Amino acid sequence: MRRYIINLFAVIPLLMGLLIVTAAGLKAQTNYALSGVVADAVTGEVLPGAVIRLPGEGGLWTLTDTRGHFLIRLPQGNHGLEVSYIGYQTQLTEVVLDHDKDTVFTLMPMSYYIQGVTVFADSPAKRLSRAEMSIERIDTEIIQRVPTLFGEVDLLKVVQMLPGVQAASEGSSGFHVRGGSPDQNMILFDNATLYNVSHMLGFFSIFNSDAVKTMTLYKGDIPARFGGRLSSLLEVIPADGAGRFSVDGGLGLIASRLSVQGGIADDRLTYLAAGRRTYADLFLPLAKNEIIKNTTINFYDLNARLKWKVNDNNYLYLSLYNGRDRFRISDMGLKFGNAATAINWNHAISDRLFMRFFTTYTNYDYDFQGSTSEMDLEWISRIQDAGLRVDFSFIPDQKNVFEFGYTSNFQWFQPGKAIGTGTIGTGAKVEQDITMSRRQGFVNVVYFSNEHKLFGHRIELRYGLRFTRFDNVGPTTLYQVDEQYNLIDEEGTEIPSGQFFHHRYGWEPRLGLSFLVTPELSLKTSYSRTLQYVHLLSFSSAGSPMEIWIPSGPSILPQASHQISAGIFANLFNKDYEASVEVFYKHLDNVLDFKEHPNLLLYDKIETELRFGKGKSYGVEFLLKRNTGALSGWISYTWSRSFRNIPGVNKNQTYRAPSDRPHNINIVVFYDISPRLQASLNWVYATGMPITLPEGRYWFYNELIPVYTERNSYRMADYHRMDASLNIRLGKPGRRWKHSLNVSVYNLYARKNPWAINYRLNPAGEQYLEMTYLFSIVPSITWNFSF
């Protein structure tokens, strides 16, 4: 089997070469090429995603790629150009094109006292005409303006306020996208796959806003170059260091952060380093409660980013992340955290063909330690992922953008290992362990896509195809089940190290179409199929870092989905407002749930506890947003339903998925009161989360045993919350030293939103329910500075 892998790697360059030759054949050579780079006029940092428009050419436009490069082919003559980028002053210029021309556009950042903000990091015109839909791009400026919890700016809390997205639970970093479960979201940090993005049980995400440039959420229409999860892709792009040396920081009530950035060697090498550390537990010794007094709760994370401009055609990037949480209460504690590394080489093979090469590695692990009078216990779990990917972009003309490439990821799973050590009566030390078998997965993907503009760019067609192959690799103990989920072999089969013992493969077509009806109105539709080969076994509706991932295998089927979407998108009132309505329908195969009373804890034969079936989600999303002006923000309303039908669960009847929360409203408002004062307000509403409640009871062994009729047939109370913040700029404008105060209030009207439901019995013997809620009103203040 190892030979198979060697052969596979040998075939990949051939396949790449074939695709390149094929794509090159599509090139159309007419007119002159105008190419160049768009960069920050102050720092020299290139600007990916900048828009180059030609108002005189019927609104023709193009974008800069990840290196800030663009290419557009135009007829000979004079052309007016409009070059724009979020947060920068738009530049109007004219070029005389009488031969192929290469140029550099530098954009000035907007003034320190910016009047209003642009909500989404795309221009309205660009969003309207693209074939892609169900996509939200947000830059750090927006993330930093949303009110915070405990003063900590959080990227994922902003994601949870987008249409079609709901928080998995109060305070959680997990989220549901269009009825999908949290494990159906792929989260990439500079193309490194992250498996748990929570700090402090999910109250914070691992993303430090100082180290993030932009994030893009694909809610279903995922580009062919990405896959691996059914519901969404959240792509987080780390910030590059700017050339000028600068320091940014913030001091909050429970956390502080600091970042430095700068450049050397004429800014050919830029760097950024950012760190955060919480210190909430510093105040806990003041508590009266002995348990709380001796509690440790903190986390830290560190980010580093290097960018080396080797020459105009070669850029190298290095991204590092390391973060860890530490809890200790009484004599028990939990440590968990992520480490991630990504190395990226961007290479311009020609002015029409670009290559991006990534190698990535991530590690997530947790380590629970506890002591009783009998023994010391340690319980560890780990998942590692090493990947490489190579993406090619080929732009033969202004009508086509071809992308193709290959990705490969090897995943190591150690779902759980518990070690107990103690002393027996004779005084001898004894060590015993309960270990779930290691599992390994190897996934290889080739893909191809094209964005094709038709009929004078009024129609854009995007089509693509992914081919994925997933292999299970030893060493492991393989357990297989029959159709009734009974073990075929109780002892399992020992698979030696390195043996490829099972594989699955699948095709994932992607299709998108946009029609620009008028310059201010477009219609879009898309279809995508996605496959998922790794699965999260979540033990609790409330979310926990102590969850495990397992790969597909002979008895664990890959999850699959088909999703179709359609929408109307419009720019209103001279592009001040954008409005959209999207409808979607998603069909899920092999969606996973547990049997009733599953054995989940450190159980190696987990295949017997899982059940697979079908699911469906559908809904409609309304969005109205204002991009500019003193008053900006967005309002969204989503109506959606999500159901499961899994043989062996709920008497084989269809039941509500945990993400079935029909009504969801998000209101996010930014208001610039004055150049020194900015206010933000958001309000979130969601129908209560489905729960299962007993309807009857009977006596057994002097206890009242509950009787259930239907899974998830009841709901927790509706969730709603309002947050507000005020940002006060201090100091004088124009100075290098800048500082500000951010005052945030989370849960402004102290709504008690349920986090978990507990069963209680009152003294009269009557059952009642009790909710656990995490937050009442939470004010915070943070002092931010930069120089």
Place this chain on the structure above:
Amino acid sequence: MEFQFLTIKDIRSATLVWLLLLLLAAGCTEPIALRSDDMEPRLVITGTLSTDPGNQVVEISSTAPYFGSELPVNIEATEVRLNGDSLRRDAPGIYSTGENFAALQGETYLLEVWIDYDGDGKDEYYTATTTVPYIHALESLVLKSLSGADTPFVLVAGLQDTPGEDYYGGALWINDVLYSNRILRYYIHMLNDYTQDGEYLRYPIPEWIITKSLVWDNGGTFDLYAGDVLTLELQTLSKEYYLFLAEAKIEKNQQFPLFSGPRGNVTGNITGGALGIFGSYASSRKSVTLPVCPGLPSR
């Protein structure tokens, strides 16, 4: 190896305690008005047979709404039979074998119930079977101090295990008072997949950590004194009875839904759509006396 230290139960207990502590630190609680609808009442049949001679009982009842003050009540059956012999009606819904009935190891028993539960004038028919397991005799019972010579103590049972799956239960008496009078104070454990399968075991019962004061009914305590006699009834359970007990314990223990998965009905073995269980067990007993030690008062 003297005994197995590490069990899933230990891990679950340790992590649950820890997370509950965390909740205590982080969260607040409040009663809520959420209620479920009242379901249509369902028939419940429960009964167990033991190899220990005695009056062995089958109970027939109807479910009550989960919320509210109404409690489940016993109901009359037309006929209840065990292996073809009619059981004696002792009280409404209570049917018994009579005194000194002892189930035989390896024997399969058939329970049959005729009852007009739906009130249509015709009896419905419900059945269940159980095969009595073979006894694993409790050969020794000792108190092991977890601190050297003082409280807390743990009971260590000595028994010869047999290869393959065995389902054990344990009930504790203190001076002839059944301490395990509730399912959460009743001990169950399955031994099948560990290094000592089929060996002679000295197994510490983790369910009861013996101190001078144990948890008792209605928030009270059961106080222990030097000289008190602890009696362990070690039971070998039929598989369906073990599974029923295991799931029932999970349902009663689910204050915080961690490591427990989705809620659901306890799986019984009564045919015809009734809830409940007809199970059996083989039992043996041993006693120990609490020693005089600093941690225990004298009477």
